[in-house]
Amino acid sequence: xxxxxxxxxxxxxxxxxxxxxxxxxxxxxxxxxxxxxxxxxxxxxxxxxxxxxxxxxxxxxxxxxxxxxxxxxxxxxxxxxxxxxxxxxxxxxxxxxxxxxxxxxxxxxxxxxxxxxxxxxxxxxxxxxxxxxxxxxxxxxxxxxxxxxxxxxxxxxxxxxxxxxxxxxxxxxxxxxxxxxxxxxxxxxxxxxxxxxxxxxxxxxxxxxxxxxxxxxxxxxxxxxxxxxxx
Amino acid sequence: xxxxxxxxxxxxxxxxxxxxxxxxxxxxxxxxxxxxxxxxxxxxxxxxxxxxxxxxxxxxxxxxxxxxxxxxxxxxxxxxxxxxxxxxxxxxxxxxxxxxxxxxxxxxxxxxxxxxxxxxxxxxxxxxxxxxxxxxxxxxxxxxxxxxxxxxxxxxxxxxxxxxxxxxxxxxxxxxxxxxxxxxxxxxxxxxxxxxxxxxxxxxxxxxxxxxxxxxxxxxxxxxxxxxxxxxxxxxxxxxxxxxxxxxxxxxxxxxxxxxxxxxxxxxxxxxxxxxxxxxxxxxxxxxxxxxxxxxxxxxxxxxxxxxxxxxxxxxxxxxxxxxxxxxxxxxxxxxxxxxxxxxxxxxxxxxxxxxxxxxxxxxxxxxxxxxxxxxxxxxxxxxxxxxxxxxxxxxxxxxxxxxxxxxxxx
Amino acid sequence: xxxxxxxxxxxxxxxxxxxxxxxxxxxxxxxxxxxxxxxxxxxxxxxxxxxxxxxxxxxxxxxxxxxxxxxxxxxxxxxxxxxxxxxxxxxxxxxxxxxxxxxxxxxxxxxxxxxxxxxxxxxxxxxxxxxxxxxxxxxxxxxxxxxxxxxxxxxxxxxxxxxxxxxxxxxxxxxxxxxxxxxxxxxxxxxxxxxxxxxxxxxxxxxxxxxxxxxxxxxxxxxxxxxxxxxxxxxxxxxxxxxxxxxxxxxxxxxxxxxx
Numbered sequence: 001x002x003x004x005x006x007x008x009x010x011x012x013x014x015x016x017x018x019x020x021x022x023x024x025x026x027x028x029x030x031x032x033x034x035x036x037x038x039x040x041x042x043x044x045x046x047x048x049x050x051x052x053x054x055x056x057x058x059x060x061x062x063x064x065x066x067x068x069x070x071x072x073x074x075x076x077x078x079x080x081x082x083x084x085x086x087x088x089x090x091x092x093x094x095x096x097x098x099x100x101x102x103x104x105x106x107x108x109x110x111x112x113x114x115x116x117x118x119x120x121x122x123x124x125x126x127x128x129x130x131x132x133x134x135x136x137x138x139x140x141x142x143x144x145x146x147x148x149x150x151x152x153x154x155x156x157x158x159x160x161x162x163x164x165x166x167x168x169x170x171x172x173x174x175x176x177x178x179x180x181x182x183x184x185x186x187x188x189x190x191x192x193x194x195x196x197x198x199x200x201x202x203x204x205x206x207x208x209x210x211x212x213x214x215x216x217x218x219x220x221x222x223x224x225x226x227x228x229x230x231x
Numbered sequence: 232x233x234x235x236x237x238x239x240x241x242x243x244x245x246x247x248x249x250x251x252x253x254x255x256x257x258x259x260x261x262x263x264x265x266x267x268x269x270x271x272x273x274x275x276x277x278x279x280x281x282x283x284x285x286x287x288x289x290x291x292x293x294x295x296x297x298x299x300x301x302x303x304x305x306x307x308x309x310x311x312x313x314x315x316x317x318x319x320x321x322x323x324x325x326x327x328x329x330x331x332x333x334x335x336x337x338x339x340x341x342x343x344x345x346x347x348x349x350x351x352x353x354x355x356x357x358x359x360x361x362x363x364x365x366x367x368x369x370x371x372x373x374x375x376x377x378x379x380x381x382x383x384x385x386x387x388x389x390x391x392x393x394x395x396x397x398x399x400x401x402x403x404x405x406x407x408x409x410x411x412x413x414x415x416x417x418x419x420x421x422x423x424x425x426x427x428x429x430x431x432x433x434x435x436x437x438x439x440x441x442x443x444x445x446x447x448x449x450x451x452x453x454x455x456x457x458x459x460x461x462x463x464x465x466x467x468x469x470x471x472x473x474x475x476x477x478x479x480x481x482x483x484x485x486x487x488x489x490x491x492x493x494x495x496x497x498x499x500x501x502x503x504x505x506x507x508x509x510x511x512x513x514x515x516x517x518x519x520x521x522x523x524x525x526x527x528x529x530x531x532x533x534x535x536x537x538x539x540x541x542x543x544x545x546x547x548x549x550x551x552x553x554x555x556x557x558x559x560x561x562x563x564x565x566x567x568x569x570x571x572x573x574x575x576x577x578x579x580x581x582x583x584x585x586x587x588x589x590x591x592x593x594x595x596x597x598x599x600x601x602x603x604x605x606x607x608x609x610x611x612x613x614x615x616x617x618x619x620x621x622x623x624x625x626x627x628x629x630x631x632x633x634x635x636x637x638x639x640x641x642x
Numbered sequence: 643x644x645x646x647x648x649x650x651x652x653x654x655x656x657x658x659x660x661x662x663x664x665x666x667x668x669x670x671x672x673x674x675x676x677x678x679x680x681x682x683x684x685x686x687x688x689x690x691x692x693x694x695x696x697x698x699x700x701x702x703x704x705x706x707x708x709x710x711x712x713x714x715x716x717x718x719x720x721x722x723x724x725x726x727x728x729x730x731x732x733x734x735x736x737x738x739x740x741x742x743x744x745x746x747x748x749x750x751x752x753x754x755x756x757x758x759x760x761x762x763x764x765x766x767x768x769x770x771x772x773x774x775x776x777x778x779x780x781x782x783x784x785x786x787x788x789x790x791x792x793x794x795x796x797x798x799x800x801x802x803x804x805x806x807x808x809x810x811x812x813x814x815x816x817x818x819x820x821x822x823x824x825x826x827x828x829x830x831x832x833x834x835x836x837x838x839x840x841x842x843x844x845x846x847x848x849x850x851x852x853x854x855x856x857x858x859x860x861x862x863x864x865x866x867x868x869x870x871x872x873x874x875x876x877x878x879x880x881x882x883x884x885x886x887x888x889x890x891x892x893x894x895x896x897x898x899x900x901x902x
Contacts, residue, residue: 009901011901032763045901045902048719050718050719050720050901052899052900052901069722069723072721072722075723079716080721083713083714084714084717085649087653087654088653100645100721100722100723101722244675324654332785339662357691439740465718481859482859482860484859507857528855528856528859547684548682549682551855551856571680595758597817597821601821601824602830602859602860603824603828603831603832603860604820605838605857605860606833607816608849608853608857609689609690609848609849611810612809612813613813613817
């Protein structure tokens, strides 16, 4: 489904990705881990065509994505921090994104689930951080895309919303989708991951299941396992 | 038209009364040429030219006769010289069409040439391709009225003037239409004459041209799209009133050119969209009142040698430059004019601005020095230097100003 | 692209800036007409305001809109939309909304004061047209600046500098160099130098209407040909269009290669 080969990316003098090879061909939840600045977000942005790779190729469903845009119909992306055009109303934003993407999009159930009805007519600039994140979630999940990419999705969510969000991810997983998540919350990773990709200094340092990493490092919990790798 | 008909009728009727004869010229009649008819005519007779084309030239009129043409009576000189040479007093020519006068570099061939005569009357004549239409020499007390002159002049040196007067006096030039000649109307050594209600357009040089002519008057004329509207040179006491000078465009184009003139009176004229409204050089004691200067490149350009000219109650509106000035103030005066550029205030509400207006801009000085800088007209930078010059004058004459600028245009 | 244009446009039209901008022109137009009661004179004063202010507002809003809508742009970039469409859509949306503010702000007072009965209507319309053209040019320049500089302070600084250079400094240098070399034939230089500055070009476009009598006063075949025929109008319009097209092409080029 997604094939990354020899991906290099540098920003000025800073080399961020130094030859990433990655093959994602089965559904499930893949978490991308790594310390700050290890290239997680850059990898995702390359996948989305937002950053342009210096070297290497990105193949999506058998096609090179460089300069393409149509393949993004198959991907739902939830950015780290969601800031929206301040003068738009929430409902207008939903309608607008629906208008821009192919294939309808069903926001009704999601709006109800995250209790967003009262804010639908408010301007986006007036929303609190948590509410904005809920809007962000609805925007991401209202489309039935085979690939979902979530960049630090749990930031700013209250426990109830977090619970609802996890449920949503399970549901999507059970529909047979591929979900890429970056996060720093290890409990969350342990709970949901089918596979872990650990990035360090622009390289894939480890790839495998949570059990694999524990076995490899001889640690009992994921946090200690990661710490061992970093030492 | 009725007037003209009445006039013709009166002449015919009066000739009958005094027993004068009417000699009819027609292509098929007894008299087949105008020349022949005039030779036969007695003083006081009328020569009646019926419709038709008469290929004739050098017709000498040496006795007081009246020559009247029907509407389509055409004399065609076929470019071979003069048409009428008039050497007698009291000759009238009415309503003919005179075509294709000869062109020469040595002789001033004209459709109608008078020499040393008086009491002539030329009315309702149409001229096509005349070298000169009228050439009036040393003549007095004549009227040139309601004629139409269509020239085809392109260059100054091989074209002639529409109405050319030399050493003449007491001539009235009324309601003629003159197109595309060298000068529409030309006065040299002409005194006590009037030019009223004419249209002079598309002439290669000037619409109206005065040289060494004194005590003349022109009013209610329109001068449009000429090399320059009117040139008044080496003349005294010319009275110019209620004329329109417009659309005279080009590098040496003026509405009115004043050169070496004294004691003229210029009032209630319109100067509209000329490159230069009035170009004054050696102009003295000229009084300009209640004229409108609108949308000209320069409303007035002084080129030096101008003393004691007075500009009072004129309107200066939307000109690119109002005044361009050289040298000292020399007793020239601007007072109580309306300037659309004026931004002062009138606290005492007497209709007169409380701050003087200085019509010469620094940029006008710059353009005089370096003409190409005109492309920067109305640039913000130019406005800035104009403003700084206005605050503290360095290059422009400080005392050239209108101390009583009006708040509203003069009606 | 049309969809992005529409969203940008309506988003901007609802923001307070377009009202403030329109209100400014409304008050300005009203004040000019109230003080003079003369449409022709007001048009001449407006000329100065429009050829210096629309570029300033254009370049500043261009930079500002790019920086302010960065997050939204990123949201759009993750959607199945062509990059070019996003940036061109935003650019056109902004330029159109600024032009509309200009036209509405000035149009209303002038219509109320009897523009349609005035002979100055064509001067006024060409003034509005030029203002709109300048808006499109300078918004594009602003977008280029913002695309090239991540740092907002540098972006705004360069925007102001660009404006200052093209409105005042350029003409100053232009005028001074002509005065220094006044003994040489300058007509080609004078026209050539004006062609490289969009503000000079649009000024000349309006001079062709307001001051043609003065422009024809200079002796010189090149000038006469340029100002006396339709050549001047055609040249100025053509080059002004180039001033829109080239920066827009750079927006397309630059945005296609940028990382977000």
